[in-house]
Amino acid sequence: MQQPIYDVNIKAGSSGTTTNENGFYELKIPANTDVTIIFTHLSHKRVEATFNLKNGEEIEFNPVMKIEIEQITTVVINHNTKHSVEGVVSIAPAVLRTIKGAQPGVENILKTLPGVNISNELSTQYSVRGGNFDENLVYVNEIEVYRPFLIRSGQQEGLSFVNTDLVQNVDFSAGGFQAKYGDKLSSVLDITYRTPLKFGIRAEASLLGGSIAAEAVSKDSKFSGIIGLRYRDNSLLINSLETESNVIPVFADAQTYLTYKFSDKFHLNFLGNISLNKYNFKPQNRQTNFGTLDQPIALLVFYEGQEKDQYLTTFGAFKANYFPTEDLTLKLIASAYHTTEEEYFDILAQYRLGEVNSNIGDENLGEVEFSEGIGSQLTHARNDLDALIFNVEHKGDYKLDEESTLEWSVKYTHEDIRDRLVEWEVIDSAGFSVRPPIYDIPNNQPYEPFEGPLVAFQNVRATNEVQIDRLQAYAQWSKRSMLGAHEVFYNAGVRIHNWTVNSKVPNQDGVTSSTQTVFSPRAQFAIKPDWEKDMLFRLAGGMYYQPPFYRELRDASGTVQPDVKAQKSIHIVLGNEYSFEMWERPFKLVTEAYYKNLTDVNPYTLENVRIRYSATNNATAYSYGLDMRLNGEFIPGTESWFSFGYLKTEENIDDKGYIARPTDQRLKFGALFQDYMKALPDLKMYLNLVYNTGVPGGSPSYANPYQFQNRLPAYKRADVGISYLLVDSNKEYTTKWKQRFKELSIGFEIFNIFNAQNSITNTWVRDVYSKRQFAVPNFLTPRVFNVRLSTRF
Template sequence: MKHSKPLLFFVFFLFTLAAISQTAVVRGVILDENKQPIENVNIKSNTGEGTITNKNGFYEIRIPSDKDIIIVFTHVAHKRVEQTFNLKNGSEIEYNPVLKINVEQIAEVVINKNTSQSRTGVTTISPKVIRTIKGAQPGVENILKTLPGVNVSNELSTQYSVRGGNFDENLVYVNEIEVYRPFLIRSGNQEGLSFVNTDLVSNVDFSAGGFQARYGDKLSSVLDITYKKPSKFGVSADLSLLGGSLAVETASKNGKFSTISGVRYRDNSLVLNSLETNGNVEPVFADVQTYLTYRFTDKFHLNFLGNISLNQYNFRPENRQTNFGTVDEPVALLVFYEGQEQTEYQTYFGAFKANYFLNDKTTLKLIGSAYHATEQEYFDILAQYRLGEVNTNIGDEDLGEVEFSEGIGSQFTRARNDLDALIFNLEHRGDYNIDDDSNLEWSVKYTREDIRDRLVESEVIDSAGFSIRPPSVTQTNFQPEVPFDGPLTAFQNIRAFNEVQINRLQAFLQYKKNAKIGEHDAYYNIGVRAHSWAVNGEGIESNSQTVFSPRAQFAIKPNWDKDMLFRVAGGLYYQPPFYRELRDSSGVVQPKVKAQKSFHVVVGNEYSFKLWDRPFKLVTEAYYKGLSDVNPYTLENVRIRYRANNDAKAYAYGLDMRLNGEFVPGTESWFSFGYLKTEENINDRGYISRPTDQRLKFGILFQDYVPNMPDLKMYLNLVYNTGLPGGSPSYADPYDFQFRLRDYRRADLGILYEIVNPEKSYNAKWKASFTNLSLGFEIYNMFNNQNAITNTWVRDVNSQRQFAIPNFLTPRVFNVRLSARL
């Protein structure tokens, strides 16, 4: 059932007359050694743009984006300064050099104050923070979980939910190329590595809602990653008890060809062996990524992004004991296992992106990509359990063991699931700078999805010697009083084979403008998306649908003494169904599933100020989502099973706040708070909590160093989330199971010593060869909190009670890390 190996390399020829230009803005104030502004400093770029500073030392220059631009600062009484910039389209940064007379130039100050991102409600995360702040699952997602509105309650997973959405409602782009996640994944243990390799990252933008029409059709968030375009050779490495990574940067002498490549290896044995379930576990994850850029001319650039990922998870469980209940009535579940699980995911991804810069106002992009995934999930697990009271007598030899069994039984689960997915994309993007203050952007994209899926799952439950029949079987069993002569029926038995093809055509048109309202700066962005798709396949009734998604943003920066910015964004957002949303709980594809729809409005404020003579920013956002044609689902760890219908409506509203700045001089830290309420109404039965209804969230990312020893640094990554809904058994009515898991509390601490850093010079030759070298240790789950992610449901055949047995996450774990860069 496998596809032939896909062609991952394309050659594109561009024949277009009109397209777009991309520009960015550099502005700032030029000062002398006495911090006084310098007038008439000449500023000129190597592409011909130029300006001079005014009497206040202020300047502003617009330069082409997405390529290296050299800006030269000269003044008759001061030393010449050169600086290279490579900025994203629409970026605005402050660069404030300090000029010195007749001596060597002192270091410049660059303030990351991207006003363009502030206007659009985008959070920009420093790549340095991402590479410094590690965790049990290091990467961009480890930082996202500290942001307001983003909830992650499983440190073994890179999945995250945003403002009441689920894991499937988040867009991820790398250099404008959409990337995909695994399909079959049901447990964070098996998930492996995040697609985004932090060693290759140069910029991270994140939007939690109200995003522009230029981004695709999802309901919750956008993670927009930009990979580096190196200008010189460099090597970086990271080693720890959980694995390692290696990245290499190269650039040709003429600057036309650059590469950045990374290899990662991850072994989660250290954290998985600390779980309650004992056994032999072999989780091995590895991937290779590369991003290549070749500048044929100043007008034509060609880029390639490639990724190969191999993930294997082999597990032979042996036993488990989970203590739960209350202090007065402690209960324990003791399980003995036989069997094993073998899970494997292999993904291959390749994309070409061609840029043609027609002139200062126009550029054309053509993007083609192919994604091929082969996934398998095989397991045969026999679990024999005892459920009973726990000995709590201190001093007894049997303290903590099960003394009296309320229920004895067994459960046999089996799966033979295979999936083969092949996805092609071809997209044209462009934008046109009407003038310095307005821009028009558009795109047309075609997608072909070919999915082949075999789903074979069964479950047999036995309690006290009697096989429990599924609720759908109405034949009464009066054992032991009356012998039962009916056929034995598996409690759950799913068998399906699907071959599905989905063709999609997407397009957007977007206009943005910087304007003045009196003395106040204003920003407008309006756009519309169209998405048409058709579902076909063997034994499937063909079906096609089309939706339109209008979106808008407005921001105003008043001419006040206080640095304030106000913004509002909203629109009608659709999420056309992907394959997993078309497949119901029995494995059958329902081609008539509609796109989920959400009316979304976000109101925000940013207040920038100085405290202790250091910069700070307070960001506040209130939001509301009204959802219709909702496709209800159940959530098992990170596995989502849809009902594959649109018989629900829902809402979500909340408040997010984030205060970030230099709480410690020279470091960036932030404190986050979020309130969320999201409920759904299925078949007009009344509103109940959605699986992602996580009411309160607190997040802290804090960095510090020892004042007398600044090379000794620390970070604290702390998250507190109130408990998620506890879910329900797969066969049960969710309206009957409305209780919550315990609160999620986690603190990860890292302490490192910088043996070498770029701000110092060293006499020792071995030190001089390094740009960075650091050694440290990390404590994951520092306070050893018992966090639960889901429940295991056990039925007592005598009382017919169902016990929700919490599945606990990792306890305290220690790790050692060595990082280096040449």
């Protein structure tokens, strides 16, 4: 029978402690660092264990020490349930680096989680539980990061901000998050970059680009740093699309995370990033076949012109950590984000819409034989944006006692945005210029000549200079205790957000200004019953606000509306976690039901990844659903999971009745499965599977969305990767070239293995005969093959 051992010496670096008569001990170790703890006793064999914990994370670790020479494997009695009680999903960095996709990174894994929907493999944007892309918070080492403003399609995006080669921890919450996180309506992605302990290099190359990351630490261990360089070329994917083109999509970035430890009480960190996206696009032609087997239809388009886009972003942040006592931590964070974005294009598209020859054996099989619509479209844009964002924040946490903690923050943000928007579109159908329906000019042709002016179908011209000052603060209290024999967790907090919008009036000297303030109370409660089955129940909710960012202030005409209110959501989440063993391996089933009641909603339209807001608060909405995720070792030594989600979200604009929101994706199924051959364990395989039912397909310009509620087809995609580990750090090699590597692997990937035809938006084309408008799908990438080489020194 195992008995507690008194007076065991426990040492971690220069600090240490001993166990009491009951075998209990408490030891504080540095966060985000690999720390080796040594357990020694005169009568027992020495035990060593290495940990790497996040700031504030706690675990209970009790090794089994034997008198004999042989040492029994250590036993963890109870792992910290901090993430479980907070409703946070943690993703292992090894999974991020192993599971690749058409758009590799954190988002590639997020799309397999319940409640997270990504229906565009070229994009890193995701919607969570009915929200849009702008409703998600992203933090790297407690520093909020931003995405470019003008990007309108996934193929322009390039790289995700998060560099997976630098990642140590990935935490994700799909709703009901604490007050310490910012003011968004949907989700939080909390990334921690690692602090290195020794020199190392990691490199990777594929047909889609490459990356290299290096890390080092000084001899006195005071200074450490990690740097990552990435290059991405999406030509392989874009050239597989239906539109034949000459395209040069080049994306590159450099990131670094540096740490200097002046003393045990004061640490200074720096996070830096520079990113360049260049997208040069010259479309040539396109043919899209759609319709039915009985009545096949094709859209044939010939293009002239080109598009040139460039997005240059720089980001830098300093973070000072001061530990005056063991119970008090003080932080000061200062960051700056700057982006200059250019979007220039002139593209003439001449199209034929007609019936397709479906006679098998005919030499003209598949060609358009009878044209139902002939026309052209000329689009023009000269859009420039320059945005500069400063943040200064003080954060702190104080441990009131062994079981409760108080956290607080005060943050000031200044946003300076200068934007020039020039876009117009001219549409010609069968030789006649199509006028926009917003002009109410009598037209009595052919009885009277029409003398109205020729106008573009769409014409947006605006110049905006906007400054936004924000003052945010929060305070929250967390406590663990016992309720009878049951373990409970409490968290309660409140946020306050005050912002002032100053907008220069175009062609005038005046400035319009608006100041608003919102309060956001939030709370969480979790209980772990003292049952034979390992269960945990969680209830979270609160009042969540999203004060408008610049894009939410700009209406369809490009004019900034400073009086736009913060969107408001009352959010309730009820969750359950059931941990169990199956096949003598650990598994966990997580179930969450949620409901959101939204008011002061700012309606928007969604085209690919570009969101256009109405800049009004004239709608209400709701979202509710159920998310389930089963994860565990389906194959020994590998983590896999299966996800299911049900969602319904609708909005009521101007009291016209409820219709589906652009992100109303009813059913979702996702799977991430890893496997290997027992006879050849170095040969590994992964399957990344996503099925999402279709979202509303949008509506033509100026059309009433209540009359266009047809949905896109379901999004079906499966990516498969096979890799072989040539060199493993756990093995010894006599071959000289293998001794130079710690790891070396080669892989082969098939994206969209079943060649599913997925579409992201519709192109609306007019039929001059029937006066109808056809929704022509814009298809995404078909089956694509890729090879990959990865190494670590």
